[in-house]
Amino acid sequence: xxxxxxxxxxxxxxxxxxxxxxxxxxxxxxxxxxxxxxxxxxxxxxxxxxxxxxxxxxxxxxxxxxxxxxxxxxxxxxxxxxxxxxxxxxxxxxxxxxxxxxxxxxxxxxxxxxxxxxxxxxxxxxxxxxxxxxxxxxxxxxxxxxxxxxxxxx
Amino acid sequence: xxxxxxxxxxxxxxxxxxxxxxxxxxxxxxxxxxxxxxxxxxxxxxxxxxxxxxxxxxxxxxxxxxxxxxxxxxxxxxxxxxxxxxxxxxxxxxxxxxxxxxxxxxxxxxxxxxxxxxxxxxxxxxxxxxxxxxxxxxxxxxxxxxxxxxxxxxxxxxxxxxxxxxxxxxxxxxxxxxxxxxxxxxxxx
Numbered sequence: 566x567x568x569x570x571x572x573x574x575x576x577x578x579x580x581x582x583x584x585x586x587x588x589x590x591x592x593x594x595x596x597x598x599x600x601x602x603x604x605x606x607x608x609x610x611x612x613x614x615x616x617x618x619x620x621x622x623x624x625x626x627x628x629x630x631x632x633x634x635x636x637x638x639x640x641x642x643x644x645x646x647x648x649x650x651x652x653x654x655x656x657x658x659x660x661x662x663x664x665x666x667x668x669x670x671x672x673x674x675x676x677x678x679x680x681x682x683x684x685x686x687x688x689x690x691x692x693x694x695x696x697x698x699x700x701x702x703x704x705x706x707x708x709x710x711x712x713x714x715x716x717x718x719x
Numbered sequence: 720x721x722x723x724x725x726x727x728x729x730x731x732x733x734x735x736x737x738x739x740x741x742x743x744x745x746x747x748x749x750x751x752x753x754x755x756x757x758x759x760x761x762x763x764x765x766x767x768x769x770x771x772x773x774x775x776x777x778x779x780x781x782x783x784x785x786x787x788x789x790x791x792x793x794x795x796x797x798x799x800x801x802x803x804x805x806x807x808x809x810x811x812x813x814x815x816x817x818x819x820x821x822x823x824x825x826x827x828x829x830x831x832x833x834x835x836x837x838x839x840x841x842x843x844x845x846x847x848x849x850x851x852x853x854x855x856x857x858x859x860x861x862x863x864x865x866x867x868x869x870x871x872x873x874x875x876x877x878x879x880x881x882x883x884x885x886x887x888x889x890x891x892x893x894x895x896x897x898x899x900x901x902x903x904x905x906x907x908x
Contacts, residue, residue: 574777574788575741583728588721600727607731611740614787 570620578614579607582627585684589628592667592679593635602638606631625690632676632694639672667709669716673697674709681706736793742785744794747771751806751901752894757798760784763816764798766868769890783821802871808901811838813872822868829863836877839902843881865889871898879906 586606590599609630667675673695680686680694681702691702736744743765745758756771757764758780765784768776773790780788792799797815804810817834819827828851835850836842842850844857844864853859864875870890876898880886883906888895899906 572781572786574781574786576773576777576789579789583723584720587723587727591721603723603727604731604734608734608738608740611735611738611787611789615742615785617786 572614572617572620573623575611575614578610578623578627582624583607585624586627586631589631589679589684590635592683593632593672593675594638595668598638598642602631602634606634609634622690625686625693628680628684628686628690629694632680633696636672636676636695667713670709670712674705674712677702677705678709678713682710732789732791733793735789736791740787741789741791741794742787743780744789744791745773745776745780746790746792746795746799747773748799748802750802752890752897755802757795757802758788759795759798760818762818762820764795764869764872765818767798767802767870767872769870769894784818798872805871806901811902815872817869817873819869819873825859826863826866829860830867830869830873830875833864833867833875833878834873836874838874839904841877841879841899841904841906844878844886845881847878861887874898877902877904 583603587599587603590602590606593599594602606627610627613630667678670678676695677691680691681688686694688699688702688706691706692699695702695705697705735741739761743758743760745756745766748755748757753769754771756766756768756773756776758766758768758776766776766780777788801810801813801815805813819830822830829847832847832851836847844860845854848854848857848860851860860878864878865887867873867875867889870876876888876895885892885895885899885906
């Protein structure tokens with residue numbers, strides 16, 4: 566039987582995750598909006614923390630909350646139409662060469678691309694972060710990468 | 720990785736404290752008897768620790784009060800202020816509510832009675848045992864005091880041996896002596 570992973574004191578969770586989440590929010594939203602989103606992310610985490618049943622996957626959980634905060638923020642400030650379906654490829658891109666363009670992607674694609682190639686999260690975790698399935702996460706990352714490639718080549 | 724700026728970190732901790740989202744807020748503070756960790760739950764001050772090792776304290780606090788434990792100075796400001804006044808000799812009684820809820824009944828009885836021992840006076844382990852109606856429990860009283868989670872405010876330093884010797888103190892005898900000296904306590908001969 567698997568032992569239940571203990572929930573660490575919030576201080577430890579916050580201390581371990583804060584820098585990474587702040588960096589992620591800067592990548593998604595830019596420096597100016599990242600500070601408010603950071604505050605909102607950890608306040609949301611704190612509100613939910615007392616109801617956690619176990620301490621597994623807290624890193625992915627933190628990314629999930631940050632992603633939702635960032636997507637809400639982007640939709641509020643600059644509505645972007647959802648992209649059409651694009652066929653899936655699973656080829657790993659030279660992400661570093663593409664990242665500077667990621668700011669132009671729709672929010673969910675941007676989050677999917679950054680989580681997959683910037684933070685190495687699994688598609689299961691990215692799906693959870695985006696409130697969708699692992700397949701949808703894979704499709705979003707893939708279509709984001711295609712879009713970036715097209716931008717790069719134009 | 721981008722480090723969170725200090726100012727942003729501070730603002731988050733402040734917001735968390737003032738939003739009432741914490742099971743326990745704590746902070747570290749300096750005192751004439753060394754650095755102290757002070758912690759408060761929603762009910763009152765719940766921990767004062769000498770030689771604090773925050774890592775271990777956090778686990779203990781989370782087990783007793785809930786996992787939402789965060790360093791956040793705001794909710795413990797009043798604790799720090801009363802302690803400062805006490806150490807400056809300007810305060811003889813604490814107005815702070817204390818939270819003894821996670822403790823076993825016996826220990827809570829002992830500590831609640833202990834709070835009544837006035838500033839500058841001392842009592843004995845046996846005396847305290849009698850006052851809670853357990854005259855033969857002097858040794859158990861000693862154990863309860865040794866595990867007092869809120870020293871200074873719950874004044875276990877005011878309990879001494881029947882002969883007037885200091886006997887023991889979880890924070891070290893030197894601190895016990897300093898606190899009794901500060902209060903001008905006169906030990907029984």
